Amino acid sequence: MRERLQKKYQVIPDSLLKKIIGEIPRLLVINFLCAILVTFIMRNGSSFLENLVFSNAIGFSCHALIRVADRLIWGKAQRNMFAFYLLCIFLAPVGFTLGSVIGALIFSYPVGEVLHFQSNYISAFIALSCLISVIAAWSFWNKIKIAELIANAEKEKARTASIERQAMQAQLQLLQAQIEPHMLFNTLANLQGLIAIDTDRAQHMLAQLIVYLRATLSSSRAENISLKQEFILIQAYLDLLAIRMGKRLRYTLDLPSGLEEEKIPPMLLQPLVENAIKHGLEPKVEGGEITVSVRKNNNQILLEVSDTGLGLAFNFEKNISIDRDRAHVGNANIRERLLALFGEQATFNLKSNLPEGAIATITLPALA
Known part of the structure; x- marks a missing residue:
């Protein structure tokens, strides 16, 4: 007063x-x-x-x-x-x-x-x-x-920053447009094969596909989403792949209850999960395990995706190179998004997960 x-x-x-x-x-x-x-x-x-x-x-x-x-x-x-x-x-x-x-x-x-x-x-x-x-x-x-x-x-x-955010949002939508048709074609092809031999698995795959598409549609319309929403999307994505890969894919999602409503930009984790499976677990005969976890340290959110797949090539054991980033579009996209949204406040690291596999870590400031 x-x-x-x-x-x-x-x-x-x-x-x-x-x-x-x-x-x-x-x-x-x-x-x-x-x-x-x-x-x-x-x-x-x-x-x-x-x-x-x-x-x-x-x-x-x-x-x-x-x-x-x-x-x-x-x-x-x-x-x-x-x-x-x-x-x-x-x-x-x-x-x-x-x-x-x-x-x-x-x-x-x-x-x-x-x-x-x-x-x-x-x-x-x-x-x-x-x-x-x-x-x-x-x-x-x-x-x-x-x-x-x-x-x-x-x-x-301020105008330039706004344009950069809009461009990044458009790039995100383009990335989703690139991922989703690939996902849909593979899933529909698997559904076509399963319908004739295993209707129960086919119905389960169709249900997971609906969950995944609904979660993707919801996240694509928001500038920031909750960790709970992001983990729902990741779980639906992994469930779809688990139906195809069977016991070769095992996963753990670790989201503490107190962090469910923390906000992050959408589609940060999925490219990391996709790369871990595509370049780590899928080429490995026996498959492996992927773990997606999140922690909060003071005002920093730590996102981690680790796998027990083939791991990084021997000449990338200590540091990821620019050429490897270019080979993995998802990683390069994440670096660019973090730089545009948070500047030097956010980091992205990829390293070996001894004795096998890789660990991708994103650190970003907590959003109010």
Whole structure:
């Protein structure tokens, strides 16, 4: 309640107040130089301390008038440079008079006498005020343009990031479009063979295919899905393959109950599972086991797919190479997606699973 009242009755926005405070040191330096120059112009009978006070009063008055006029006339709109300079020149005499009155009041001098005394040097003072105002305006104008350039750069950066996310989503949908026909053709071919010899297995395969397609359709429409949804998709996928591979495929899905609602981008795990089976378990005569697990460490989600298949080639025992990534489109796609979505906050590693097989690990920040 207190915060709402403070915002409602706040006269000067915090951002503007910070800018004004940040400009004070520069104004003090300019006013100090003006005091030296005025002391030199007036020479005899001139006190540097008095000139310093008057210079600050006049300088801050001119600056305040220009600031207020700029905000009232243009606000956040685009400023016309020529009109802005004319405004500064017009307000310089007003700021000079106002600052002189303030200086006179500070020293308890008669205002009329001070203004009359300064009229002897009015041309020099007005010219000096105009010059300083134009210099200050030029500096202020440059700061405005720099701020606008930074704001435009931030907008362009946000727009580019949005385009990258959209492109990544399109790439994901393309990847799904590549995977699903391959899956469908293989599954339908297996169904065709099973219907004649084992109707029960054929019905079970058809039921798992429906579950898989429903889970795929649900995940393809979302930017992020829960780990529970991802594991349902993985289980349906593995169940389909288990019908075809039989005892050659054994799998374990390890999803702790407290992590079921954690969000991740869709289709992160399936390419890893597909590669583990296609390049690890399926070519192996006796098959093997695949384990899909997830852990949370502080604000990091750790996804792991391990298998006991043929493993990595001997020359890739320690590190995965770029050529191997290119050979496995799913791995390369995951690297690109993680980089686009999370930058350096996410990692993807592939290593040997001793004594046999491979381990793929994805680490990414937990999504709110």
